[in-house]
Amino acid sequence: MIQTVLITGASTGIGKATAELFFERGWNVVATMRTPPKSEPHPQDSRWIVARLDVTDPLTIESAAKEAIDRFGRIDVWVNNAGYGLVGTFESMNGEHIRRQFETNVFGTMRCAQTILPHFRQNCGGVLINVTSIGARLTFPFYSVYHATKWAVDGFSESLQFELRPLGIRVKIIEPGAIRTDFYDRSADFVHDQALISYNNMVEKGMAKMNATGRNGAPPSTVAEVIWKASTDGSWRLRYVAGLDAKALLTLRRVIPTRAYQALVRSQVLK
Ligand SMILES: NC(=O)c1ccc[n+]([C@@H]2O[C@H](COP(=O)([O-])OP(=O)(O)OC[C@H]3O[C@@H](n4cnc5c(N)ncnc54)[C@H](OP(=O)(O)O)[C@@H]3O)[C@@H](O)[C@H]2O)c1
Incomplete structure (x- = not known):
């Protein structure tokens, strides 16, 4: 039977590349995104659907899941990929910036789960994939709240796998290093108050x-x-690092x- 993957944040970057890879390899793909495009890349193909899903809106999560199950019968792999970076000086950020970051990266992931x-x-099985970051296990300057969200998802995933393994459900954490996507420009929420001259x-x-x-x-x-490997290797391995820089x-x-x-990061980033 053809397997089905649902991916959040599949409009660009890692989510889009993952949707295309699974499609090329014969899977049914549910590419979900906040704003579906007017023209789809595979409009005629019965193995590809685009569904609206905003991880901050529970109704869209439920309706995308339902649409996928109605169309393909089941979902085998769910990839929690949607996310963005709140970046800048912590003193410049207000409660709304911080809440929105957690709403998307942490509570969005939990809602989907x-x-x-x-x-x-x-189904007595399935693979739940959470895309975190190497920034879930180490830190860089100006990403304090982003790191907090990714560390949160790391802890959430590591604990969750204990209760899901006896049910046949695999939890996987994907930890990318630096990846060339919109993450660093269009998607970034950069906040710095120039009045804080220090x-x-x-x-x-x-x-x-x-x-x-x-x-x-x-x-x-x-x-x-790496997401393909985590979805298909049939193992109970929890963590997958993506990128040579990430491993190093x-x-x-x-x-x-x-x-x-700390001294290394200071000398490489701040000097
Ligand atoms: N790029 C890196 O270096 C890097 C490194 C480590 C981890 N990551 C993680 O990888 C994941 C994907 O990022 P990317 O690098 O592929 O960046 P990206 O190209 O900016 O893609 C982010 C995706 O998340 C979506 N998104 C944002 N908020 C959403 C929401 N509320 N509901 C649904 N979708 C939402 C975006 O949708 P819109 O098109 O609507 O904005 C976009 O599709 C993120 O979780 C990121 O933290 C990235």
């Missing part, structure tokens, strides 16, 4: 370096391949003391 788990439980120099230098890293990152297809950085973070890691 609560929507699909009853279906997976009935930060200005640091922000100017640091953001330029962080954004340059993103622009030189790996293509989103790198992550799509996580290894470094593990082997050097925190103080040395």
Whole structure:
């Protein structure tokens, strides 16, 4: 039987590349997004549907899941990919910025999980994939709240797998490094109040370096391949790192003391 994947945030970047990869490899694909385009890439193909899904709106999550199950009979893999980065100086951010970041990256992921788990439980199986980041296990400057959301999803996923494994449901965490997508420009919510002059120099230098890293990152297809592996390897492995830079950085973070890691980031990003 043809398997079905549903992906959130499939309008661009990692989500779009993942949808295309699963489609090429013969799966039914439910590419979900906040604003479906007027023309779809595979309008005639019965294996591809586009559904509206905003992770901050529970009704759209339920209706996209229902549409997928009505059309294909079941969902085998659900990829929680939708997310964005709130970036800048923490003092400049207000409650609304912070809430919106958590609403999308954390509560959006949890809402989606609560929507699909009853279906997976009935089927005695399914794969729940949460796209976090290497930034769920290490940190960089100006991403304090973003890191908090990704660390939250990491802890959520690691604990959740204990209760889902006996039910045959696999939880997978995908940890990309720097990936060349809209993440660093169109999607970024950059917040810095220039009146807080003590930060200005640091922000100017640091953001330029962080954004340059993103622009030189790996293509989103790198992550799509890793999501494919996590979906199909049949293992109970929890974590999958995506990108060579990601593997190197996580290894470094593990082997050097925190103080040395902090000095390294300061010298590379802030100086
Ligand atoms: N790029 C990187 O270097 C990198 C590294 C580590 C982790 N990640 C993670 O990878 C995931 C995908 O990011 P990307 O790099 O592919 O960036 P992207 O190209 O900006 O894609 C982000 C996607 O999330 C969607 N989205 C944002 N808010 C949403 C909401 N409320 N409901 C539904 N969809 C929403 C966006 O939709 P719209 O088109 O409507 O804005 C877009 O489709 C994110 O979770 C990000 O944190 C990225």
